[in-house]
Amino acid sequence: MTNVDYKIIVGLEIHVQMAVRTKMFCGCELAFAAEPNSKVCPVCLGLPGALPVMNKKAVEFAILTATALGCKIAEFTKWDRKSYYYPDLPKNYQISQYDLPIGSNGFIEIPTKAGAKKIRIRRVHLEEDAGKNIHTAGPFSQVDLNRAGTPLMEIVTEPDLNSAEEVKMLAEELQRIVRFLGVSEADMQKGHMRFEPNVNLHIKKGGGEHKTPITEVKNLNSFKALEKSVAFEAQRQLDNFLESGEVMQSGNKKTFGWDDIKEVTVLQREKEEAHDYRYFPDPDLVPVVADKKWLKEINSKLCELPLKMQGRFVSGYGLSDYDAGVLTADKATAEFFDSSVKAGGDAKRVCNLITQKGLKIANEKNCKVSELGISPQRLAQLAKLADAGQISATSAVIIFEKMTESEDEPDKIAEKLNLIQKSDAGELEKIVDEVIAANAQAVEDAKSGDKKSKKAYGFLMGQVMQKSKGTANPQVVAKILAAKLKI
Amino acid sequence: MSEEILKLSCRELQRKIAKGEIKSSEAVSAVFTRIEKHDAQIGAFLSTFKQDALARAKEIDGKIAKGQSVGALAGVPIAVKDNMCTAFGATTCASKILENFHSPYNATVIDKLLAADAVIIGKTNLDEFAMGSSTENSGLKKTVNPWDKSRVPGGSSGGSAAAVAAQMCFAALGSDTGGSIRQPASLCGVAGLKPTYGRVSRYGLVAFGSSLDQIGPLTKDAADCALMLNVIAGHDEKDSTSVDEKTAPKCDYLAKIDEPVKGLKIAVVPELFQGADGEVVAAVKGAIELYKKSGAEIIEIKMPHFEYSVAAYYIIATAEASSNLARYDGVHYGYRTKKAGDYIEVYTKSRAEAFGPEVKRRIMIGTYALSSGYYDAYYLKALKVRNLIRSDFIAAFQKADCIMMPISPTTAFKIGEKMADPLQMYLLDVYTLAVNLAGVPGMSVPCGFDKNNLPIGLQIIGSTFQEEKLLRIAKMFENQTDFHKKKPQL
Ligand SMILES: [Zn+2]
Numbered sequence: 019m020t021n022v023d024y025k026i027i028v029g030l031e032i033h034v035q036m037a038v039r040t041k042m043f044c045g046c047e048l049a050f051a052a053e054p055n056s057k058v059c060p061v062c063l064g065l066p067g068a069l070p071v072m073n074k075k076a077v078e079f080a081i082l083t084a085t086a087l088g089c090k091i092a093e094f095t096k097w098d099r100k101s102y103y104y105p106d107l108p109k110n111y112q113i114s115q116y117d118l119p120i121g122s123n124g125f126i127e128i129p130t131k132a133g134a135k136k137i138r139i140r141r142v143h144l145e146e147d148a149g150k151n152i153h154t155a156g157p158f159s160q161v162d163l164n165r166a167g168t169p170l171m172e173i174v175t176e177p178d179l180n181s182a183e184e185v186k187m188l189a190e191e192l193q194r195i196v197r198f199l200g201v202s203e204a205d206m207q208k209g210h211m212r213f214e215p216n217v218n219l220h221i222k223k224g225g226g227e228h229k230t231p232i233t234e235v236k237n238l239n240s241f242k243a244l245e246k247s248v249a250f251e252a253q254r255q256l257d258n259f260l261e262s263g264e265v266m267q268s269g270n271k272k273t274f275g276w277d278d279i280k281e282v283t284v285l286q287r288e289k290e291e292a293h294d295y296r297y298f299p300d301p302d303l304v305p306v307v308a309d310k311k312w313l314k315e316i317n318s319k320l321c322e323l324p325l326k327m328q329g330r331f332v333s334g335y336g337l338s339d340y341d342a343g344v345l346t347a348d349k350a351t352a353e354f355f356d357s358s359v360k361a362g363g364d365a366k367r368v369c370n371l372i373t374q375k376g377l378k379i380a381n382e383k384n385c386k387v388s389e390l391g392i393s394p395q396r397l398a399q400l401a402k403l404a405d406a407g408q409i410s411a412t413s414a415v416i417i418f419e420k421m422t423e424s425e426d427e428p429d430k431i432a433e434k435l436n437l438i439q440k441s442d443a444g445e446l447e448k449i450v451d452e453v454i455a456a457n458a459q460a461v462e463d464a465k466s467g468d469k470k471s472k473k474a475y476g477f478l479m480g481q482v483m484q485k486s487k488g489t490a491n492p493q494v495v496a497k498i499l500a501a502k503l504k505i
Numbered sequence: 506m507s508e509e510i511l512k513l514s515c516r517e518l519q520r521k522i523a524k525g526e527i528k529s530s531e532a533v534s535a536v537f538t539r540i541e542k543h544d545a546q547i548g549a550f551l552s553t554f555k556q557d558a559l560a561r562a563k564e565i566d567g568k569i570a571k572g573q574s575v576g577a578l579a580g581v582p583i584a585v586k587d588n589m590c591t592a593f594g595a596t597t598c599a600s601k602i603l604e605n606f607h608s609p610y611n612a613t614v615i616d617k618l619l620a621a622d623a624v625i626i627g628k629t630n631l632d633e634f635a636m637g638s639s640t641e642n643s644g645l646k647k648t649v650n651p652w653d654k655s656r657v658p659g660g661s662s663g664g665s666a667a668a669v670a671a672q673m674c675f676a677a678l679g680s681d682t683g684g685s686i687r688q689p690a691s692l693c694g695v696a697g698l699k700p701t702y703g704r705v706s707r708y709g710l711v712a713f714g715s716s717l718d719q720i721g722p723l724t725k726d727a728a729d730c731a732l733m734l735n736v737i738a739g740h741d742e743k744d745s746t747s748v749d750e751k752t753a754p755k756c757d758y759l760a761k762i763d764e765p766v767k768g769l770k771i772a773v774v775p776e777l778f779q780g781a782d783g784e785v786v787a788a789v790k791g792a793i794e795l796y797k798k799s800g801a802e803i804i805e806i807k808m809p810h811f812e813y814s815v816a817a818y819y820i821i822a823t824a825e826a827s828s829n830l831a832r833y834d835g836v837h838y839g840y841r842t843k844k845a846g847d848y849i850e851v852y853t854k855s856r857a858e859a860f861g862p863e864v865k866r867r868i869m870i871g872t873y874a875l876s877s878g879y880y881d882a883y884y885l886k887a888l889k890v891r892n893l894i895r896s897d898f899i900a901a902f903q904k905a906d907c908i909m910m911p912i913s914p915t916t917a918f919k920i921g922e923k924m925a926d927p928l929q930m931y932l933l934d935v936y937t938l939a940v941n942l943a944g945v946p947g948m949s950v951p952c953g954f955d956k957n958n959l960p961i962g963l964q965i966i967g968s969t970f971q972e973e974k975l976l977r978i979a980k981m982f983e984n985q986t987d988f989h990k991k992k993p994q995l
Contacts, residue, residue, distance in 0.1 A: 060610050064832045066603065067590040067612055067709040069744050099828050101875075103852055110831035159848070161836070296875040298884060301716035301825055304745050 022260070024221040026252045028185050029140075029177035032192060033170045034083075034202045035147075035210040036076045041167035042146040043070030043113060043303075050208045054152075054162035062167035064108030069302050072097070076144060076169040077120070077306060078316050079201035083171060084121025084142040085317055086199055092118050096305040101296045105161050106149040114145035114172075116297040120306075126175070126195070127325050128187040134325065137188055138176035145170050171201070177216065182249035185215055186241050194324040198349040206240055213238040217251040218266060221259055229266040230255040235274045235283055247276045250283055327352055335365035344373055350386035351377070357394035363401030367414075371397065375418045390422045397421075400428040407491050413437040439491040443498065446482075446490055450498045453481045464503055475499075507535040511672040515581050515729040516759075518675055522580035525569055529562035529580025532675075533624055536582040540627070540673045543995050548648040549658075549668040551587045552594050553627035558582065561624050568622075576622035577736055583618055584674035586665050587628035588635055589720070590709040591615050598711050599643040600633045602833045602840045602859035612709020613744070614678060614720050614737045621736040626674055629664025633861045634830065635685055635713045637661050638933050641924055642863040649920065650693060651993040652959055656917040659689030665723045666693035670993055676724040676733055680710055681947075682717045683818055684912070684937025690723050690949040691912040691962025696979070696989060697723045698730040701970045702944035703748035704755070705734075706741030712829040714822035715746075717941040726989050727950065727979035731758035734972060753970035765981050766974055769801040772905035774808050780935060781914040788953030788961040789911045795985060796909075804905050810893040814939035817894065819931060820874045820887035821942070827871030830864065866927060891942045898943040902968040907978050909965055911936050912949050916959035936964060946972050950979045951988035960988070 040047060044061035060068035084091055098116035121142035127134045147168035152160040173192065179185045193211060196202040204210050218232040233251055238244045251274070258264060274283040322330075324346040331342035331352075346352045351372065358368045376387040383390070400421065404414040409432050420431045432438050440446055454461055463474035482495050510518070510532050521527040537555050544550055565580045585591070588598045590608035592615075597603045611619070618625060632642035640648045640663025648663045650656040651671040658667040662679030666689035669677050679686040681699035690697025698721045705720045712718060722733030738755040741747045773793060778786050797803050835841035835855025842854035860868070874883040901908055913933060923930045940947040945966055952963035963982070967975030983989050 060608075064837065065590075065608065065610075066596065066598070066606070066711040066832070067608070067707075068610075069708050069746075071743060071745050101828060101831060103831070103834065105836050105848055108832060108837055110834055111828055294877045296828070296872065296877070296880075298824060298828070298875050298880070301714075302712075302746065 022221060022223060022256065024219045024256060026180050026182070026248070027177045027218050027220055028179040028248055029216045030175045030179060030185060030188060031214040031216070032173045032189065033212040034173065034192070034196055034204065035208075036079050036169040036171055037200065037202050038073055038075045038079065038169055040073060042073050042076055042144070042169035044167055046167065048168055049164065052164055054160070054164060057164040058166070062108070063163060070113060070300070072303060072306070073169055079199075080120045080142060080144045080171050081308065081313065081316050082199055082319055083173075083196060083201050084124060086195060086320060086323060087121065087124035087126055087139050087142065087173075089121030089124030089139060089142055091121055091308055091313065093308050094118065094305060095120055095308070097300040097303040098297045099300045102293070104148065105159065106151045106163075106166070108149065108163060108166055112146060112148065113300055113303070115143035119143035126188060126191060128184060128191050129325060129328070130184060130187065135184070137178045137184075140174045140176050142171060142173050145172060182245045182252065185248045186245040189213060189241055189244055191325060194347060198321060198324050199319070200349070209239050211239070213244045215244065215248050215251075217248055217255070219252060219255050219259065221256070228259065230259050231264060231266045231270045231272060233272045233274050233283070235276055236286065238276055243276050243278055246281055247274075247283055250281065254283065321349065324349070324352065327356070331355075331365070335359060335369075337365060337369055341369050341373060344377075345369060348386065350388045354386075354388040354394060354397075358397040358401070361395045361398035363394075363398035364405050367401040367404055368397060370411075371401065371414060371418050375415045379419065379422060391425075392418070392421050396428060403428055403432060407441060407493065408432070408439055409437050410439060410488075410492065413439075436487065436489060438489060440486055440489050441491040441494045443494060446486070446494055447498055449482055449485050449490070450495065450502055453478055453485065454502060457481065461503065475503075507531075507538055510535045511539060513675070514725050515578065515675045515732055519577065519579055519581050519732075522565070523569060523575055529565045529624060530559060532580060533558050533562040533582050533626065536626055536674060539671070543671055544673060546649065546654060547651055547667050547671050547673070547995070548646050549629050549664045549671065549673055550584070550627040551597055551599060551630050551646055551664065554594060554625065557593065558624050558626045565622050565624070576620060577732060578618065578621040578623035581623055581675050582626045583623045584627050584629050584665060584668045584677040585615065585618075585625055586631055586662050586677070586679050588631055588680060588711040588713075589614060589678060590711065591625070591628065594628060596628070596711065597645060598634045599631045599645045600833075600859065600861070600864070601644045602855070604645065604840065606839050608709075610709065613706035613741045615709065617737050617739075618678075623736070629662070629668055629677060631664055631685075632661035633864050634711065634826070635661040635680055635682055635718075636826070636863050636867055638684065638688055638930055639918075639920075639923070640664065640689070641920065642861055644861045647920075650917045650959075651995060652694065653917060653957065655919055656959070657692070657920055659692030659913070659917065661685040661689075662697075662723060663689045666690050666695055666697070669693070669695045669723050669725065671995055672992065676722055676729055678720055678733075678737070679723050680713075680718055680720050681941065682714045682719075682822060683941050684934050686721045686723060687912050687937055687940075687947055687949040687962065687964060688934070691951075691964075692917040692960065694951045694960030694962075694988070694991065694993070695723050696726050696730050696951070697721065697949040698734065698972070698976070699940065699947045700734060700738065700972055701748070701753070701946045702941075703746055704753070704946070704970065704972065705737050706739070706744040706747045708741055708743040712825070714825040715829060716825060717818075717822055719941070727948070727976050727983055728759060728762050730948070730979075731762050731976045734758045734976075738972075748970065756973055758973050758976055761973070762976055762980050763984075764977060765799075766906060766977050769796065769978065769981075770804055770905040771796055771801050772804050772806045772901050772908045774811065774908070774910060775805055776807070777811065777910050777936070781911045782916070782955075784953075784955040785911050785914060785916065785961050788955075789909070789963055792952040792963045792982060793909050795982065799981070799985065806901050806904060806908075808897040808901060808939075810890060810897050811939050813890045814894055814942055815931060815935055817887040817890040818934070818938040818942060819870065820883050821891065823867040823871030824874045824884050824887075825871070827868045827875065830860075830868055833859075863927070894939050895943045898939075898945055898966075898968075906974060907965050907967050909963060912962040912964040916955045916957070916961060940966055945969055946975050948975055948979050950982055951991070952982070952986070953988060954991070960991075
């Protein structure tokens with residue numbers, strides 16, 4: 019490949035489905051994979067005479083998100099009709115927000131290798147989703163309007179993303195944020211997040227900078243597709259530029275789809291059609307006035323954002339970035355961890371218990387770690403037992419599991435299961451003596467200092483642990499054994 | 506007997522039915538006898554529900570016989586303009602595109618009528634999607650004026666006005682986007698009330714211009730308008746633009762209807778009388794004179810932006826209509842072309858084949874007004890004019906209780922006379938449009954007849970949510986005149 023200096027420029031549009039019970043402008047239930055056209059009413063079917071009524075909860079969620087993203091919140095906003103004809107759009111206009119989005123001029127931080135990077139958010143607005151066209155009935159197409167009217171939050175970034183990896187990071191970070199805020203389940207399997215990156219390159223060549231035509235990739239619904247499509251587009255644009263020299267001009271923005279199987283972008287529209295959506299304020303809906311009292315109420319649900327919390331777990335608790343990331347993937351887990359540490363548990367110990375056992379059990383039970391029946395206080399007690407050497411790390415994991423079934427304090431459970439470690443040197447010395455007496459060959463091997471010694475030492479340790487039925491504190495045993503063998 | 510029943514007002518009929526003096530089934534039969542005899546000529550109804558209406562009347566009669574309590578419209582035969590959704594019969598909007606459309610739900614006003622024990626006897630003709638001032642734009646039927654069958658009944662609620670005037674029902678619902686209740690009421694010599702925007706729920710009213718549309722009654726007199734408003738007014742959680750009870754509580758509009766407004770101040774705009782026919786001006790001025798004689802103070806005012814209402818209205822109403830009517834596309838319901846080659850042709854051909862010329866004209870005007878590059882010059886400008894017109898009204902109501910002026914510059918005109926020139930037709934709306942743009946309530950009250958014995962209406966315009974006062978002012982006039990008691994010879 020020719021050595022060309024270029025920069026990838028990406029702006030991202032993200033649609034997030036709000037975690038509300040009903041649709042944006044009617045009382046129909048939001049349901050996944052229901053019988054086609056079973057979750058509809060005159061309003062979302064766009065029947066004559068039906069009128070929309072705003073879902074206040076969805077607006078509150080959008081305001082909360084926009085606030086968390088540092089946006090300026092519009093004190094006065096309204097609903098606009100965006101007109102275009104398509105069979106999945108029953109009114110042939112979509113109710114959206116045009117010139118007064120709920121939020122504008124915010125930012126989102128992503129954890130790049132070079133540190134946190136701020137990506138500017140242009141706008142956050144709400145709109146209703148369209149239905150779904152189905153083309154499986156021979157010569158006819160069918161329309162399922164269950165999805166029509168689903169509340170979607172559209173978040174548009176500025177073109178501040180400079181690699182496919184950053185694009186993916188932003189998407190993942192946003193997923194974590196909306197989950198933290200509780201405004202979306204952000205379940206990719208259910209299509210709760212859809213992405214549309216706008217990609218082009220700034221290429222330095224021949225002493226000048228050349229901008230390639232912008233392409234928009236439509237309707238991506240996985241992080242993998244998002245990352246791969248951006249990478250693919252960047253390479254395709256570079257190749258295309260080197261071959262044809264085509265640069266950005268008014269009207270040569272192209273629209274692509276993504277072929278998930280071939281992993282290539284597919285041209286959908288050669289030229290950006292001169293779309294005139296004829297936006298105008300929807301006269302059926304009253305404007306939304308965000309007064310201070312309401313905003314205060316909404317903002318009371320703000321919380322520490324995941325990236326900030328992750329950073330705090332690393333710097334404050336000494337966790338690895340990876341572990342802190344695992345814990346902050348989910349707000350309930352992160353808060354459970356945080357509370358357990360604040361209740362006196364050692365951070366690394368608590369982290370290990372949660373990541374090694376807690377998440378696994380929670381996953382099996384299809385619930386959150388915080389819902390396993392273990393309070394942060396009990397978890398802290400368990401961690402303290404292990405730290406004090408009263409139980410082994412292995413026992414701690416066993417006790418953790420038992421704690422999900424019993425309300426007993428961890429030390430009680432440890433006693434019941436006979437998992438309290440013996441640290442009494444006198445008692446342990448007796449056992450060590452017995453083992454040394456019974457295993458002359460191993461003792462000799464251990465003392466020999468050659469290849470066999472490590473294995474023999476391990477064997478003797480095992481014998482002691484076995485004789486104590488696992489209750490001996492291994493650190494104490496190791497000390498005594500080493501002293502006796504003079505190694 | 507049957508003829509005697511038909512002369513009763515809604516109030517009288519309801520009272521007699523509730524007391525068991527007259528059976529609802531007798532009233533319904535009387536109405537259908539009348540419809541069967543005359544509607545072939547008048548053409549007021551697009552559909553009637555004789556069997557269902559009789560069955561319902563019997564049900565109500567049964568309730569009364571058992572001594573159960575009944576509603577404010579118990580057993581009273583009511584007609585409804587066919588742009589309000591009913592879960593029974595068709596809802597056509599007098600358009601071929603909805604000719605066979607059956608709504609799965611009732612409009613809120615229909616539910617309210619039924620809850621008041623009214624008997625809905627049929628649905629009346631209108632200009633297609635309520636776009637017009639003569640009912641000649643109906644895609645399905647011709648309606649004539651009961652006072653002169655060679656003339657139009659006015660529009661767009663022409664069927665409702667003709668049905669009330671011809672005593673084929675006791676009251677009717679209409680909708681008023683730019684005069685569509687008041688103007689046909691005036692041309693047919695009945696009372697008509699356009700309530701304040703937001704007073705009556707629009708849920709289930711097929712939208713034409715959403716920010717202007719308002720449902721209201723057409724009745725034999727002002728007190729019946731009050732009775733009907735009692736039934737249909739009120740906040741509806743299904744219509745976000747309906748006013749909440751805190752801002753403007755509804756009241757019993759009938760309770761004080763006979764109490765004259767003390768120290769009544771009437772505003773008139775002298776310039777506005779210039780555009781109307783001499784006989785219309787004389788009748789309206791005569792009416793104002795009568796108020797003056799009974800002690801009202803007449804105040805001359807200026808409404809500097811009134812003259813721009815036609816221009817502003819035909820931008821705003823058509824812009825909203827172009828969007829509201831986008832849903833009639835042949836895809837989901839309603840008329841679908843048989844000649845489509847692809848889905849684009851399903852749209853273009855279905856709409857081309859089923860919409861009438863006036864609807865197409867307005868969709869095109871509205872689409873143009875909203876197009877990028879024109880939006881600011883047309884739509885946005887029109888909204889600004891609308892605000893100025895609103896402020897004209899606010900200023901007027903600081904000085905007076907109401908404004909009086911004509912409704913239509915002419916009495917009922919000949920069928921076909923104005924169809925060739927749409928602009929001429931639009932200019933007929935000069936007195937009615939400003940009221941919708943400002944959202945204020947307005948009434949039509951019969952105030953005279955021209956030399957051809959055609960009715961003339963007086964327009965009384967009230968302040969926002971002041972329907973109670975408006976109705977009392979109208980009643981003051983009726984108490985001294987009998988124009989509203991005259992009936993056409995069919
Ligand atoms: Zn619905």
